[in-house]
Amino acid sequence: MxxxxxxxxxxxxxxxxxxxxxxxxxxxxxxxxxxxxxxxxxxxxxxxxxxxxxxxxxxxxxxxxxxxxxxxxxxxxxxxxxxxxxxxxxxxxxxxxxxxxxxxxxxxxxxxxxxxxxxxxxxxxxxxxxxxxxxxxxxxxxxxxxxxxxxxxxxxxxxxxxxxxxxxxxxxxxxxxxxxxxxxxxxxxxxxxxxxxxxxxxxxxxxxxxxxxxxxxxxxxxxxxxxxxxxxxxxxxxxxxxxxxxxxxxxxxxxxxxxxxxxxxxxxxxxxxxxxxxxxxxxxxxxxxxxxxxxxxxxxxxxxxxxxxxxxxxxxxxxxxxxxxxxxxxxxxxxxxxxxxxxxxxxxxxxxxxxxxxxxxxxxxPREGELGALGGGxxxxxxxxxxxxxxxxxxxxTQGMVEVGERDPEILAVSRELSSRASGWRVALFDLSHLTSQAAYDLTDEGGREQVYGFAYQGAALGPQLVLINSALEHGDFAYAVDRAWQCGATDIVIGARWLAANDLMEAATAQGYDDPARFGTLTLVSRPARPQAYVSPYRVAAIGRLAGIISMMFPEVETGRADITSYTSEELAQYETIFLTGVEWDSRDSAEELVRDYLRGGGRVIVDLTRFPSDTLSNRPDFLGVVGERISLTEMPAMEAADRSVVFAPLSKEFDPWVALTPQGLDRIDISFLCFGQTAAVLGSRAVEGRDVQFVGINLPYHAYLTRDPEAIGLFADLLGVEPGAVPDRQALPLGGYRAGSSGYSFSLVVPEAAAGRKIVLPFAAMDSLVVRVDGVEVAASSVEKLVAITAGPGLHLIRLEAGPAPTAGISAIVSALTGLLVLGYAVTRRGSVRHRRKEASLPR
Known part of the structure; x- marks a missing residue:
């Protein structure tokens, strides 16, 4: 054989x-x-x-x-x-x-x-x-x-x-x-x-x-x-x-x-x-x-x-x-x-x-019998x-591909210009990743600047916020993009070739204090001279949930909150006059509802869009505070009626045809509605909870407003939220004294004014779960505002240190690896010993 x-x-x-x-x-x-x-x-x-x-x-x-x-x-x-x-x-x-x-x-x-x-x-x-x-x-x-x-x-x-x-x-x-x-x-x-x-x-x-x-x-x-x-x-x-x-x-x-x-x-x-x-x-x-x-x-x-x-x-x-x-x-x-x-x-x-x-x-x-002593048939x-x-x-x-390249002269020129400017902290690059990663290298290596962006945001705790900034740039929400770059510490903005003729972007930057434009080929550099600084949180309205970003991009005065409503405490929510819930997640519906009820008892205002809320296990429909979302399918925007007038919204986006959305049911009052198969379907209404009216929005109207920029829909949300579209928040800056950054973390001093005592202070550092925050040498529990670290502190001078520690699961993970290594090594040694023993027995005369 x-x-x-x-x-x-x-x-x-x-x-x-x-x-x-x-x-x-x-x-x-x-x-x-x-x-x-x-x-x-x-x-x-x-x-x-x-x-x-x-x-x-x-x-x-x-x-x-x-x-x-x-x-x-x-x-x-x-x-x-x-x-x-x-x-x-x-x-x-x-x-x-x-x-x-x-x-x-x-x-x-x-x-x-x-x-x-x-x-x-x-x-x-x-x-x-x-x-x-x-x-x-x-x-x-x-x-x-x-x-x-x-x-x-x-x-x-x-x-x-x-x-x-x-x-x-x-x-x-x-x-x-x-x-x-x-x-x-x-x-x-x-x-x-x-x-x-x-x-x-x-x-x-x-x-x-x-x-x-x-x-x-x-x-x-x-x-x-x-x-x-x-x-x-x-x-x-x-x-x-x-x-x-x-x-x-x-x-x-x-x-x-x-x-x-x-x-x-x-x-x-x-x-x-x-x-x-x-x-x-x-x-x-x-x-x-x-x-x-x-x-x-x-x-x-x-x-x-x-x-x-x-x-x-x-x-x-x-x-x-x-x-x-x-x-x-x-x-x-x-x-x-x-x-x-x-x-x-x-x-x-x-x-x-x-x-x-x-x-x-x-x-x-080789196939059967082909490979012999001489190498094969x-x-x-x-x-x-x-x-x-x-x-x-x-x-x-692949000819012509395997070669070295040249340094992009425009990126290099911008970087050297940054290094020559005396004041400045961080730089944001508005180019939607059209430039190679040379920008991430040169803006720091040659320019000496920290960066709001960098290279490959997938590993960044700040990543979701940067996605929103990029989305704002793509959809023309330039006021939001510039404002959030400033919130992240960008004292300089490099505008890429795509926005060379975008006067609206330059106008938004100029309106927010960025000037001294310098042109380097297809790149434009604008600056807002400042040293490292923190901010007193300016937000009185928060959008909470997975879809919160679209509200903030239309209304920059609205904070983009966390996705999980139950990750908030009652004290945190109490700092906001209004919260807008859209696409929220929760550990349990009962906990989420009790948190919102407690907020209402404190005098807060609540607006709810049931889109992408968790569905009830039995009914397979979202159910929150006694209001249920009923799925409907629209091929065109229906005629709407309010109490005293007709409401005309812009046509639905053809990108989604049909338009599948939810209409809230179980309301105490309906303000805007339309007829759907002979039944009244609510677009806006309210239900009394804890003695206050909770507003419910239907047909995924926020996303419709975002896609179409329907002035009727945007005006409706401006009235509900109490903010103006495109208006940016007025931030109170707090300089960071003696600022130092390194591989172990950050350290600086901060003076909190009397008026800011007890309010959230936004520190422009990514809110990583491994970051330990110490105020005057004492570890404190930090929260986050739009993926940035937020703390509260009393009035006066404070020494603050943000220490980069191991990930929360690092300890148990290391133990698992060590035990696995010992198990494998022990098996190898015993197995090797048994093999040698069998070979020795086989060599003995029979």
């Missing part, structure tokens, strides 16, 4: 020493030389001026430079990056390993730009050389062929050089090692060391890119099941594989679990799915690299299918997995994938890294030749 080379060594006959070392030496040299030639522009560039061309590269390099500076001062794991987003936890969202690797390379290269240039070819070489470890399964020729194709696969090059996603570059380089150690673990090759190798490799991937780590876990779980279905492994191997995946996740929980709060996890799944459905996949005919990647993938699929007979279960399993990964990235089929649970957390484009891994290994796998050599031919095709498809 022939022994298949995929499950046993191709040949057990001893070879001469020279023969054993010749093939690996030649393979290593070929891979290294090929990578050096393919990436020569990056390797030969002057490290001091090897500026990246990738969209995200500058942001990663800035963090690496910051980390290197911190390490040089003895701070090995800095908690805070104070330069971006009014304070950012450096490693709370972004995986730490790539940043440390870049920082280390920067010391060797003498420049962080040199580190970025070297990082890409070194990662490619590592990934390619990892393929050579497959020689026992694929033969040296097959392993070398796969290595060459892998190092310049078009999607890999695009991600590294054009996207500049350096964490993904390093995680992709680890994928061949992960697959090999996982296969060895399933087949008990070199066990338990193969299992330990897999655990280490997967944890490294998670510490490079959490989403890629999640994708690997999902892919390996699927691979196990398909391999078992193909009769390649037993069910015990499947259980062993699943256990390894769980242990790897538990082992990395010291970093992973704290990072699962905030960041991309906090972004609404619907918003992510909508953005992803607009992306293109790997198979598209719009540019050479995409055409090459798609065409090469189809070629690999067809070649394996054409040689299906005689292929081992492993080869077939890899082909199936590669096909599934390819299908996920096809644009026409994205809606099917995005309908799956958690698909918004594992983006389909990420599977493009796994597709070549599976298909190259599948095609390179004709079909084996032919397949290897085809794979090798893919390498120059990839190089051709």
């Amino acid at each position: 022939s022994v298949h080379p995929l499950t046993e060594r191709a040949s057990l006959r001893p070879k001469p020493v020279a023969a054993r070392f010749l093939a690996p030496a030649v393979s290593v040299i070929v891979v290294v030389v090929f990578v050096a030639v393919a990436y020569r522009e990056l390797l030969l560039a002057d490290p001091a001026t090897a500026y990246p061309t990738g969209w995200d590269s500058w942001g990663h390099l800035f963090k690496a430079q910051y980390l290197a500076d911190e390490i040089s001062q003895g701070r090995v794991y800095p908690a805070l990056l104070p330069w971006w987003y009014d304070g950012l936890e450096l490693f709370r969202y972004w995986s730490p390993l790539p940043i440390y690797v870049l920082a280390a390379l920067g010391r060797v290269a003498g420049s962080v730009f040199g580190a970025g240039a070297w990082f890409i070819p070194l990662a490619a070489a590592f990934g390619g050389l990892s393929w050579l470890l497959y020689s026992g399964r694929l033969g040296w020729l097959g392993a070398t062929a796969a290595a060459l194709a892998w190092t310049v696969w078009p999607d890999h090059v695009w991600v590294a050089v054009a996207d500049g996603n350096l964490p993904r570059v390093l995680s992709t380089a680890l994928l061949p090692l992960i697959l090999l150690t996982f296969l060895d673990s399933l087949e008990l090759r070199r066990w338990p060391w193969s299992g330990l190798g897999f655990l280490l490799a997967l944890q490294l991937v998670i510490l490079c890119h959490a989403m890629i780590g999640a994708m690997v876990c999902l892919a390996m779980a699927g691979f196990c099941l398909v391999y078992w279905f193909m009769s390649g492994v037993s069910y015990r191997a499947v259980v062993r594989g699943a256990a390894l995946l769980v242990l790897a996740v538990l082992g990395s929980s010291w970093w992973l679990v704290p990072s699962l709060t905030g960041g991309i996890v906090s972004i609404p799944a619907s918003a992510i799915r909508e953005a992803i459905l607009g992306q293109a996949g790997i198979f598209q005919l719009v540019e050479p690299r995409a055409l090459a990647a798609g065409g090469m993938t189809v070629l690999l699929l067809v070649l394996v299918l054409a040689t299906w007979r005689g292929r081992a279960p492993l080869s077939k399993t890899l082909w199936v997995c590669g096909l599934v990964g390819f299908i996920i990235t096809v644009p026409a089929l994205l809606p099917l994938y995005m309908a799956l649970p958690l698909s918004h957390l594992i983006w389909p484009s990420r599977f493009a890294s796994l597709v070549p891994l599976a298909l190259l290994a599948s095609l390179a796998c 004709r079909s084996y050599v032919g397949v290897a030749a085809v794979i090798i031919a893919l390498a120059p095709v990839s190089v051709f498809a």
